[in-house]
Amino acid sequence: MAEEKSLNFLEEIIEADIKSGKHTEIATRFPPEPNGYLHLGHAKSICLNFGLALKYGGKTNLRFDDTNPVTEETEYVESIKGDVQWLGFTWAQELYASDYFAQLYEFAVTLIQKGLAYVDDSTSEQMAAQKGTPTQPGTNSPYRNRSVQENLTLFADMKAGKYADGTKVLRAKIDMAHTNMLMRDPVIYRIKHAHHHRTGDTWCIYPMYDFAHGQSDSIEKITHSICTLEFVPHRELYDWCIENLAIYPSRQYEFARLNMTYTLMSKRKLLQLVTEKHVSGWDDPRMPTLSGVRRRGYTPEAIRDFCDRIGVAKRDNLIDISLLEFCVREHLNKISARRMVVFDPLKVTITNFPEGKTEILTSENLPDNHSDLREMPFGREIYIEREDFMEVPVKKYFRLSPGQMVRLKSAYIIKCDEFIKDAAGNIIELKCSYIPESRSGSDSSGINVKGVIHWVSADKAVPVEVRQYDRLFTVEDLSTVEDDFRNHLNPNSLQVVPAVFAEPEIVNAKAGQHFQFLRMGYFCLDRDSTSGKLIFNRTTTLRDMWAKEVKK
Numbered sequence: 001m002a003e004e005k006s007l008n009f010l011e012e013i014i015e016a017d018i019k020s021g022k023h024t025e026i027a028t029r030f031p032p033e034p035n036g037y038l039h040l041g042h043a044k045s046i047c048l049n050f051g052l053a054l055k056y057g058g059k060t061n062l063r064f065d066d067t068n069p070v071t072e073e074t075e076y077v078e079s080i081k082g083d084v085q086w087l088g089f090t091w092a093q094e095l096y097a098s099d100y101f102a103q104l105y106e107f108a109v110t111l112i113q114k115g116l117a118y119v120d121d122s123t124s125e126q127m128a129a130q131k132g133t134p135t136q137p138g139t140n141s142p143y144r145n146r147s148v149q150e151n152l153t154l155f156a157d158m159k160a161g162k163y164a165d166g167t168k169v170l171r172a173k174i175d176m177a178h179t180n181m182l183m184r185d186p187v188i189y190r191i192k193h194a195h196h197h198r199t200g201d202t203w204c205i206y207p208m209y210d211f212a213h214g215q216s217d218s219i220e221k222i223t224h225s226i227c228t229l230e231f232v233p234h235r236e237l238y239d240w241c242i243e244n245l246a247i248y249p250s251r252q253y254e255f256a257r258l259n260m261t262y263t264l265m266s267k268r269k270l271l272q273l274v275t276e277k278h279v280s281g282w283d284d285p286r287m288p289t290l291s292g293v294r295r296r297g298y299t300p301e302a303i304r305d306f307c308d309r310i311g312v313a314k315r316d317n318l319i320d321i322s323l324l325e326f327c328v329r330e331h332l333n334k335i336s337a338r339r340m341v342v343f344d345p346l347k348v349t350i351t352n353f354p355e356g357k358t359e360i361l362t363s364e365n366l367p368d369n370h371s372d373l374r375e376m377p378f379g380r381e382i383y384i385e386r387e388d389f390m391e392v393p394v395k396k397y398f399r400l401s402p403g404q405m406v407r408l409k410s411a412y413i414i415k416c417d418e419f420i421k422d423a424a425g426n427i428i429e430l431k432c433s434y435i436p437e438s439r440s441g442s443d444s445s446g447i448n449v450k451g452v453i454h455w456v457s458a459d460k461a462v463p464v465e466v467r468q469y470d471r472l473f474t475v476e477d478l479s480t481v482e483d484d485f486r487n488h489l490n491p492n493s494l495q496v497v498p499a500v501f502a503e504p505e506i507v508n509a510k511a512g513q514h515f516q517f518l519r520m521g522y523f524c525l526d527r528d529s530t531s532g533k534l535i536f537n538r539t540t541t542l543r544d545m546w547a548k549e550v551k552k
């Protein structure tokens with residue numbers, strides 16, 4: 001039975017709107033600015049917007065908030081679309097705020113005609129001085145009382161390119177003594193002679209966020225415009241524009257942005273990590289970007305589960321990154337193909353196994369799928385993990401030690417008869433004997449052993465590279481650091497193991513496939529792989545290594 005979950009505050013609002021008959025269908029939008037790659041914070045917003053429309057019957061638009069020509073690029077548009085699709089959502093319409101430039105211009109003209117907007121020649125310093133402070137009212141600009149006709153002419157000339165950047169702006173005429181600083185005659189249009197990724201050089205004036213976002217929502221008849229808490233003070237202006245333009249009354253609702261421990265979610269800072277080469281790119285598997293976690297092997301199911309579990313908060317909070325890792329393990333445990341890979345090999349010779357013979361054993365590819373089997377060669381020489389042998393075993397050590405038995409996973413029980421050391425005293429080889437009647441699946445030996453270890457055939461194993469990742473930062477809450485965030489990068493966030501020894505089936509690994517390397521963690525093929533050299537990313541360890549640290 002599905003667990004009954006209480007409604008989050010947005011669901012409550014929507015249910016009330018449906019019940020009162022205010023809406024029969026809802027419309028939401030996801031409005032990324034195409035100035036970087038999407039991160040896990042955006043995933044939260046995507047799951048929320050698309051999730052609400054799916055739950056209540058309605059649609060979600062993907063709207064690129066591309067009103068700033070300087071920072072936006074088509075590369076980002078493509079990556080954003082790919083990321084939303086990868087997360088598993090389908091948008092109703094793909095739209096661009098820039099498609100509304102002509103309409104937004106008309107809206108501005110309407111405000112001028114109503115005496116609610118004026119062209120201001122003040123410099124940005126002068127305007128800042130006019131603003132006042134939260135405790136002191138501002139002062140009116142000397143240009144505030146220009147006539148409607150003069151404003152219409154000047155605004156048309158701004159559009160026609162008669163003026164240089166920064167020499168004039170269009171401001172809403174509201175109240176320079178308003179308690180909300182954003183309502184003190186905010187700038188709604190500015191001059192920027194810049195090439196736009198879609199509109200090219202058609203425009204040299206661009207609307208500000210506050211004059212584009214609400215109107216775009218309204219044009220699309222968005223019922224619930226969901227954004228993050230920093231937009232709370234903007235809501236008044238959002239409503240002011242809609243009311244004074246007498247257009248469709250979209251409504252803005254705010255929730256707390258997702259912040260996570262040991263990472264940060266700001267496109268600007270992530271861009272810095274990329275351009276300064278602290279990471280290999282936007283899709284570096286240590287990055288909290290969706291392209292990064294995808295390359296690392298996180299699944300959309302796990303991310304959606306995570307977004308669901310954290311819920312929707314009205315206050316800023318910090319989510320433990322281990323919760324995301326938990327969701328990833330939960331899903332990968334169900335879908336990952338099992339493989340045996342020895343990281344730190346110790347050679348074992350099975351002295352009673354015929355020389356030159358290879359026996360083909362089978363084991364399940366996927367957990368609990370007895371019909372999906374893979375073949376594994378077994379022979380006289382195998383590798384086991386060095387740490388699966390102890391010359392002098394500690395208490396409760398159930399793996400190999402002199403005279404002790406262990407089961408080789410999906411193979412036989414072996415007994416350690418002898419160990420060989422080099423001149424320096426390092427153990428270099430074990431001599432073991434195997435119990436022929438103990439083969440997994442047809443064990444008639446009657447012997448019970450407590451330990452099961454993984455192994456690979458020494459001559460058939462395939463060396464592959466693994467890349468093991470750790471947290472990108474060493475600080476739990478990056479919002480508390482006072483110095484530069486780059487001082488807190490974890491120098492050990494990437495550990496490359498150039499060669500580990502995998503069972504031969506590994507050569508058939510496909511991009512996008514997930515593996516559990518038994519006892520070692522979850523892995524996926526990295527795109528840097530070549531046919532001669534396979535490279536695997538460690539998606540996550542099997543358990544929370546950090547939680548273990550704490551308990552010790």
Ligand code: ATP
Pocket residue numbers: 030031032033034040041042044045065226227228256257258259265266267268
């Ligand atoms: P950044 O600060 O990383 O640049 P942004 O908010 O400027 O983020 P946008 O492209 O404007 O990025 O965001 C698109 C949508 O995603 C917005 O509705 C925004 O509120 C939401 N969003 C961005 N970051 C988060 C976050 N950390 N948690 C939840 N939602 C977020």
Ligand code: MG
Pocket residue numbers: 033
């Ligand atoms: Mg933004």
